[in-house]
Amino acid sequence: MQYDLIANSGKARFGKITTTRAEIPTPVFIPVGTRGTVKTLSNEELRAFGARIILGNTYHLYLRPGHKLIEKLGGLHKFSGWKGSFLTDSGGYQLFSLKALNKIDDKGVDFQSHIDGSRHRFTPADVIDIQISMGADIIMPLDVCTPYPVDEKTSEKDMKRTIGWFGLSNSRFIEKGGHEKGQDLLPIVQGATYIDQRMYCLEELLKFDAPGIAIGGLSVGEPKEDRQRILENILPHFPDDKLRYLMGVGTPEDILEAVEMGIDMFDCVIPTRNARNGTLFTRHGKMIIKAARYAEDQRPVDEECPCTACRGYSRAFIRHLLSVGEILGLRLASVHNVYFYLNLMERIREAIEQERYPEFKTKCMADLARGCEEI
Amino acid sequence: MQYDLIANSGKARFGKITTTRAEIPTPVFIPVGTRGTVKTLSNEELRAFGARIILGNTYHLYLRPGHKLIEKLGGLHKFSGWKGSFLTDSGGYQLFSLKALNKIDDKGVDFQSHIDGSRHRFTPADVIDIQISMGADIIMPLDVCTPYPVDEKTSEKDMKRTIGWFGLSNSRFIEKGGHEKGQDLLPIVQGATYIDQRMYCLEELLKFDAPGIAIGGLSVGEPKEDRQRILENILPHFPDDKLRYLMGVGTPEDILEAVEMGIDMFDCVIPTRNARNGTLFTRHGKMIIKAARYAEDQRPVDEECPCTACRGYSRAFIRHLLSVGEILGLRLASVHNVYFYLNLMERIREAIEQERYPEFKTKCMADLARGCEEI
Numbered sequence: 028m029q030y031d032l033i034a035n036s037g038k039a040r041f042g043k044i045t046t047t048r049a050e051i052p053t054p055v056f057i058p059v060g061t062r063g064t065v066k067t068l069s070n071e072e073l074r075a076f077g078a079r080i081i082l083g084n085t086y087h088l089y090l091r092p093g094h095k096l097i098e099k100l101g102g103l104h105k106f107s108g109w110k111g112s113f114l115t116d117s118g119g120y121q122l123f124s125l126k127a128l129n130k131i132d133d134k135g136v137d138f139q140s141h142i143d144g145s146r147h148r149f150t151p152a153d154v155i156d157i158q159i160s161m162g163a164d165i166i167m168p169l170d171v172c173t174p175y176p177v178d179e180k181t182s183e184k185d186m187k188r189t190i191g192w193f194g195l196s197n198s199r200f201i202e203k204g205g206h207e208k209g210q211d212l213l214p215i216v217q218g219a220t221y222i223d224q225r226m227y228c229l230e231e232l233l234k235f236d237a238p239g240i241a242i243g244g245l246s247v248g249e250p251k252e253d254r255q256r257i258l259e260n261i262l263p264h265f266p267d268d269k270l271r272y273l274m275g276v277g278t279p280e281d282i283l284e285a286v287e288m289g290i291d292m293f294d295c296v297i298p299t300r301n302a303r304n305g306t307l308f309t310r311h312g313k314m315i316i317k318a319a320r321y322a323e324d325q326r327p328v329d330e331e332c333p334c335t336a337c338r339g340y341s342r343a344f345i346r347h348l349l350s351v352g353e354i355l356g357l358r359l360a361s362v363h364n365v366y367f368y369l370n371l372m373e374r375i376r377e378a379i380e381q382e383r384y385p386e387f388k389t390k391c392m393a394d395l396a397r398g399c400e401e402i
Numbered sequence: 403m404q405y406d407l408i409a410n411s412g413k414a415r416f417g418k419i420t421t422t423r424a425e426i427p428t429p430v431f432i433p434v435g436t437r438g439t440v441k442t443l444s445n446e447e448l449r450a451f452g453a454r455i456i457l458g459n460t461y462h463l464y465l466r467p468g469h470k471l472i473e474k475l476g477g478l479h480k481f482s483g484w485k486g487s488f489l490t491d492s493g494g495y496q497l498f499s500l501k502a503l504n505k506i507d508d509k510g511v512d513f514q515s516h517i518d519g520s521r522h523r524f525t526p527a528d529v530i531d532i533q534i535s536m537g538a539d540i541i542m543p544l545d546v547c548t549p550y551p552v553d554e555k556t557s558e559k560d561m562k563r564t565i566g567w568f569g570l571s572n573s574r575f576i577e578k579g580g581h582e583k584g585q586d587l588l589p590i591v592q593g594a595t596y597i598d599q600r601m602y603c604l605e606e607l608l609k610f611d612a613p614g615i616a617i618g619g620l621s622v623g624e625p626k627e628d629r630q631r632i633l634e635n636i637l638p639h640f641p642d643d644k645l646r647y648l649m650g651v652g653t654p655e656d657i658l659e660a661v662e663m664g665i666d667m668f669d670c671v672i673p674t675r676n677a678r679n680g681t682l683f684t685r686h687g688k689m690i691i692k693a694a695r696y697a698e699d700q701r702p703v704d705e706e707c708p709c710t711a712c713r714g715y716s717r718a719f720i721r722h723l724l725s726v727g728e729i730l731g732l733r734l735a736s737v738h739n740v741y742f743y744l745n746l747m748e749r750i751r752e753a754i755e756q757e758r759y760p761e762f763k764t765k766c767m768a769d770l771a772r773g774c775e776e777i
Contacts, residue, residue: 062722062723062726062728063722064723064728066728066729067733068730069710069714069730069733069734071710071714091726092697092718092725092726096697096698096718099698100698100716100718101700105700106719106722107719108716108719322471323471323474323475325475325476335444335446339444339445339446339483340483341475341483343467343471343475343481344438344481344482344483347437347438347466347467347481348437348439350466350467351437351466351467353437353439353441354441354442354729354732354733355439355442355443355444357729358442358444358729
């Protein structure tokens, strides 16, 4: 993987990731396909919306169908039919959100399957092995996902363990020839809301000279101001030539703000999960499509949106489909939201390339704040 | 609606239905879209597979979102975005399959909603009003859906009530100007497995001179031989110039056999319902895709099938998707099965047009009997 910075607009960055399978213009949003598939969508739809990379989850794929099976069938790309790139998350976040089931020590984490309660253990090396065997293009290491709120001491311990684990992960990655297979491993900066810890973690991880750096442990419940404060303080210390990946973020507003601070890559379940709950994104903010006011509304979700949901179906019909539990409702809502996110990223990139990102962002934020009654 | 018989091959008929919205070559299979949408599929997909008509259900649409709403929004076509024709089933079958909840008399049927238990009453005229207001192209009357097995006396009473109800339905249809609106009403022949009752019912219903005749109350649990015996005995008495609609049938084998006897139109939940249960249709019979033997099978469901599921995804991946409950699995299985059915009908029509239907059917049946281990 290679990252090239092409243009700036303020601190916002327009660039390009090149993997063996795809050229990915940045800033990029990665749709989440936990079990090897972005919920409700086909590969063809994702491709048509401009997606070049999707995210799979190590924890979920390890449990079902199992990484050995995926390896045997030629890897995640061949298995799923997805022709773009795959980033695989380490599963750390999943393990820690099933906290009660885990024992953690310096060597790794014990956990029970959320499916059948069976007992398993992941070491940092295991997680690398699994991802290498599945053939992911971008691999994430096992990290300690510190919850919010957390005291300074616990956070420091977790952060230092994350650094130690990255050392183990990186050694295993080199040993197993990940680079030669066209794969890359990105370290994850932890340190909760403590700037000095974040800085220490960043400095330690930069020593490994990976092509990009991820920021984890944000959007876990902390106030938005804390997140902004951390990003503002640490991002100036990120080298220009490395990709910056803000994990698990976020809303359209979150993305617009993080891009302004210099983030290049995002992933988040929001567009797909919200779709299934009936929350649709529009340029004028969220539309709760199941609200009674849309029962007789024959307009598309957004008249200016060219997605297949907006071209062929009305608010009233999508509301009906979701109300009675028809799968087409989940599909149309997901199509619209994922299209919205990917299109937002395209507009963001264009604005940066044309050196007008600050104005673009201000207008976008104002539009989003208007409320969807206006469209 | 107009039906034109174009060619015969034995008793099999190739023809054409013309509605105000579509030209529909026959024999035709109507995908079932109970709540205004064929489960998991988009209008665009159905159109691309060659569907020109889908089926909506009066009972379900009356309850949710309500026919008044659909009428207010310009009818079922405008509401759903489906640009082909709609046939709406009367809901009789649904009412009678919720038997315990109903009281039936000569004037109509009392029932409770399966959703909230609320009490409702349908008369034959109500059911016509609802379907006219929704703007269906082909309208089905309320009939008494006699269960199987049934004694001769009960069947006769039900059948005569069905005839009486059709009289009421037809009067209401004329009164409301259904014809002027481009709609048509088809009578339904009942009479269980009693040939004399079926014949009596047919003769009475032919007096109304509708452009087509439906056959109801089959595929409700009776032995296949009984169904064939009835069809063989009554079909020779159907006028050549009227469309023949066998309701709720069936498997590919059932369809091949009924076409041979002269049936023109079918509807059935089998392709979509079986898809969601993981049963896929192939030219060599059913494939239970969740079986362990497909876990590592990298071939498409059917190598010769050009559907989007077979072009982009393996048996192993579809099995994985269905095993973990991913919606894309339901979609791909439905895409494949509906494509299979519509493609089967296309091949059937071609064979009739080329006057080689008996050979075609014999070969198809032999292929289906082979078992999908062979592909």
